[in-house]
Amino acid sequence: MTAAARTELAAGRWTVDPAYSTATFRVGNLGFATVTGTVPILRGTVEIGADGHPAAVTGELDLGAIDTGNPKRDKDLRAPKLLDLDRHPAMTFAADRVTVTGAGWSVTGRLTARGTTVPVSGDAGLASRDGAVTLTARTRLDRRDFGVRAPRLLIGTRVEVTVTARIRPE
Numbered sequence: 001m002t003a004a005a006r007t008e009l010a011a012g013r014w015t016v017d018p019a020y021s022t023a024t025f026r027v028g029n030l031g032f033a034t035v036t037g038t039v040p041i042l043r044g045t046v047e048i049g050a051d052g053h054p055a056a057v058t059g060e061l062d063l064g065a066i067d068t069g070n071p072k073r074d075k076d077l078r079a080p081k082l083l084d085l086d087r088h089p090a091m092t093f094a095a096d097r098v099t100v101t102g103a104g105w106s107v108t109g110r111l112t113a114r115g116t117t118v119p120v121s122g123d124a125g126l127a128s129r130d131g132a133v134t135l136t137a138r139t140r141l142d143r144r145d146f147g148v149r150a151p152r153l154l155i156g157t158r159v160e161v162t163v164t165a166r167i168r169p170e
Contacts, residue, residue: 028156
């Protein structure tokens with residue numbers, strides 16, 4: 001992260017602006033290719049402590065609107081063996097701990113998808129440009145932890161997720 005990632009904000013609750021926010025992901029496919037996609041962010045909050053750093057983070061993604069650039073693949077992801085989107089169209093995150101690092105923040109928390117909650121950790125940072133504040137968070141997860149069943153050759157087990165969210169004070 002750059003020095004801009006160490007932006008300090010006014011204390012209080014900041015909310016995500018879904019119109020300027022998205023989550024992206026990357027996962028191996030067919031053993032040699034990488035599939036990338038996007039997932040809209042429905043809502044999110046960042047609580048900023050008196051020290052100007054995040055103290056709590058929550059978010060919700062609209063998995064029902066997942067877009068990999070391939071409509072057939074997107075439809076296939078709805079299946080009960082995969083994301084089971086008819087029963088679980090959203091993914092949620094709630095931070096348990098946010099700690100300051102040299103490049104931003106280390107965030108640990110709970111991610112819920114497909115009715116399963118697993119612990120996750122990742123790095124986050126804030127950047128400010130032209131009056132807009134953007135939170136960027138990155139993590140890796142194992143799709144098997146959520147019960148997503150598919151041969152490893154078809155869908156890789158490791159999924160890299162990046163959330164880029166514009167936030168504003170409430």
